[in-house]
Amino acid sequence: MIEILQWSTLATCGLIAAARVPSAIRGENRSLFYIFALMTVAILLSIEAPYLVVDAALGGVNLANLLLRFIIFAAIYFVGIRVTRGFGADHAYRLITGKTGMAVLLVISLVMVGVFFLIDTSGSSAGLSAVSGKSERNFVLVEYYGAAGRAYPSYVSLVLLPAMVRAVGSRLPVLVRLAAGLLAVGGVAIALTLLFPVVPPEWGAVEFIINYTAVLCFVVGLALIWAARVRSRRRPGAPKTSTEM
Amino acid sequence: MTLPAKAFQRWLQGVAPEASTADVCRISGIKRTTLAQQLVRGKVSVTTVVSISRAYGINPVAALADFEAYRQLADPQPPPTRCELVSQISTADLLEAVLARPAMDPGSEAGDVPPALSPAPHATSVKNWVDAIDDGEVRHRVSAATGIAPQNYSAQLTANRLTAELAVATARAAGVGLADGLVATGLVTEREAGWAPGARRAALDSLSDGDLAVLAGDRLQALGKVLRRQEQDQAQTEKIWENLG
Numbered sequence: 001m002i003e004i005l006q007w008s009t010l011a012t013c014g015l016i017a018a019a020r021v022p023s024a025i026r027g028e029n030r031s032l033f034y035i036f037a038l039m040t041v042a043i044l045l046s047i048e049a050p051y052l053v054v055d056a057a058l059g060g061v062n063l064a065n066l067l068l069r070f071i072i073f074a075a076i077y078f079v080g081i082r083v084t085r086g087f088g089a090d091h092a093y094r095l096i097t098g099k100t101g102m103a104v105l106l107v108i109s110l111v112m113v114g115v116f117f118l119i120d121t122s123g124s125s126a127g128l129s130a131v132s133g134k135s136e137r138n139f140v141l142v143e144y145y146g147a148a149g150r151a152y153p154s155y156v157s158l159v160l161l162p163a164m165v166r167a168v169g170s171r172l173p174v175l176v177r178l179a180a181g182l183l184a185v186g187g188v189a190i191a192l193t194l195l196f197p198v199v200p201p202e203w204g205a206v207e208f209i210i211n212y213t214a215v216l217c218f219v220v221g222l223a224l225i226w227a228a229r230v231r232s233r234r235r236p237g238a239p240k241t242s243t244e245m
Numbered sequence: 246m247t248l249p250a251k252a253f254q255r256w257l258q259g260v261a262p263e264a265s266t267a268d269v270c271r272i273s274g275i276k277r278t279t280l281a282q283q284l285v286r287g288k289v290s291v292t293t294v295v296s297i298s299r300a301y302g303i304n305p306v307a308a309l310a311d312f313e314a315y316r317q318l319a320d321p322q323p324p325p326t327r328c329e330l331v332s333q334i335s336t337a338d339l340l341e342a343v344l345a346r347p348a349m350d351p352g353s354e355a356g357d358v359p360p361a362l363s364p365a366p367h368a369t370s371v372k373n374w375v376d377a378i379d380d381g382e383v384r385h386r387v388s389a390a391t392g393i394a395p396q397n398y399s400a401q402l403t404a405n406r407l408t409a410e411l412a413v414a415t416a417r418a419a420g421v422g423l424a425d426g427l428v429a430t431g432l433v434t435e436r437e438a439g440w441a442p443g444a445r446r447a448a449l450d451s452l453s454d455g456d457l458a459v460l461a462g463d464r465l466q467a468l469g470k471v472l473r474r475q476e477q478d479q480a481q482t483e484k485i486w487e488n489l490g
Contacts, residue, residue: 082488170478172478229490230490
């Protein structure tokens with residue numbers, strides 16, 4: 001079940017990234033292509049088999065996990081910028097790119113890197129599950145490391161949430177409102193990841209489902225906006241005729 | 246909103262006793278699948294009855310009066326008020342009438358034959374009609390009488406729509422001719438509702454220059470608001486395309 005979710009998420013994301021290659025080459029909104037590409041890489045690295053291959057190349061001390069965290073940070077940062085710009089959420093934009101946003105990013109990154117190097121990280125293991133089991137100390141450190149890694153995406157998605165909720169209730173095209181709804185659900189899912197430390201271990205599957213729901217919602221939401229634009233181009237002037245009455 | 250299929254069958258028996266369903270559809274131009282679906286669901290739309298009665302040379306208002314919910318349409322109705330008549334003149338025709346008034350251009354010669362008014366309904370005819378008959382409490386009374394939520398009622402008016410049932414209920418609440426709302430929604434024509442030919446032109450001509458100018462101003466202001474809102478929505482959508490499309 002979880003494997004299916006992982007690979008289908010990867011496939012969805014990879015397909016969308018591939019589909020954006022032509023427009024990226026034409027120079028239209030390249031950053032969207034980067035977002036999809038980064039997300040694809042992030043999902044790839046969160047799956048056991050590819051993770052082991054990449055980590056082996058990086059020395060087998062789970063540096064790939066740290067890399068994964070920063071790829072996620074980069075992707076969510078660009079998502080935040082694009083979405084706040086697009087939806088005209090100036091306040092949210094400042095909260096992400098302004099001093100507050102930078103401070104949050106810096107502090108979280110420092111904590112994350114610091115904790116990472118305190119962990120005895122030898123022995124490749126996706127999600128650091130084997131590393132966490134090595135000792136009581138490692139277990140606690142991995143929990144903190146994970147929390148730091150989830151903190152920045154949660155911050156950005158919570159900042160985005162009000163603008164998305166507003167957009168759902170607006171008079172924008174239906175597809176765009178649907179997309180905003182998906183981004184909002186994804187944002188809530190990411191924010192929920194902050195609660196993982198209190199989730200009982202036997203509910204491990206819930207964590208996976210929330211993680212991949214969040215990624216899927218974001219990716220599909222962004223793709224929907226793109227689809228809405230393509231659709232509006234196909235019937236040029238359709239929304240405009242009413243303005244010309 | 247819809248009429249019970251049983252009552253419809255009985256009515257159809259009286260109108261076209263010999264005709265098969267296929268004949269009725271062919272003559273009235275209704276798609277066979279549409280009528281079949283309505284009969285299966287047990288709910289026949291009001292427009293179906295209007296189309297069929299027109300095809301068989303029956304006044305659609307009289308035809309509707311054969312149904313329980315619309316029985317009162319058969320009672321003698323008061324003629325439309327001047328406000329109602331003027332409300333069913335399109336904004337473009339009103340503006341043209343303003344320009345044709347000697348007060349607008351004292352140098353010009355009167356006596357040109359005024360161009361014919363375009364037939365009701367027009368782009369904002371439903372809202373203009375309700376505004377014309379509203380004593381300030383009509384919307385309230387309609388929602389009390391029919392149970393429709395005020396915001397749903399307003400939404401219909403804004404979309405220039407009103408179900409036949411609500412149109413009749415509104416007319417009843419305002420104490421005007423019960424078929425008048427059906428004209429405003431475009432379900433029946435002025436003539437079918439018993440409005441005298443040329444009544445709208447006469448009402449328009451009876452307006453003083455001042456009243457006409459103020460009325461046209463109100464219409465322009467409302468139009469301006471709608472257009473501005475559409476332009477803002479459009480601009481916001483463009484911004485989303487630009488950043489996320």
